[in-house]
Structures are given as structure tokens and as C-alpha cells.
Amino acid sequence: MLKAVSLAVDLIMAHFNSRQDPEEKIRLGNSLLCTTISSLVLKQLYLAIQNILQDGLKAYKLDLIIGQRHNKLWNIVEATARPGLYEPIR
Secondary structure, eight states: HHHHHHHHHHHHHHHHHOOOOOHHHHHOTTTTTTHHHIIIIIIIIHHHHHHHHHHOOOOOEEETTTTTEEHHHHHHHHHOOOOSSSOOOO
């Protein structure tokens, strides 16, 4: 499973390393202008990370109020996300 993540990262790095111009690299990272990055992230990296997270995910979670409920990958995303305004790294 980790090999799939490593392969996806290598493909994304190769995608950006194909150009030297910083402006061109920005274009390569914009999914509206370059569909290749969308494919690399959504079909390669996302699926590889999803497989790792789902591998150890229990089928049910015990809830004190409603009892057992289905555990979903999105619950992990919600639990680890920090609420608040998004500020891009500069």
C-alpha cells in the first residue's frame, strides 16, 4: 500500500519537474488549466491514501446515544480537520 503512495508522489513530482519556469509550474498545478494534475491526485494519490486509511478502519463505531453506526472514511477526514478559515501557505 505504501508503494502506491510513493509511486503517486513520484508521478506528481515528475509532473512538476518537467518544467523549470515557476509560472509554468503554477499552471501545471491548476486543475482547470492542466487536467493531468487532477488525474494524478484524484486517481493515483487519493486512491492510495484511501486504501491505507480503510485498511485499519473498523466497520462500526460505538455511539453513546444511538449505539453502533457505520464508520466511514469521511469521519476520519472530519475528525482530523481543523475548523476555521483556510489560509494558504505562502
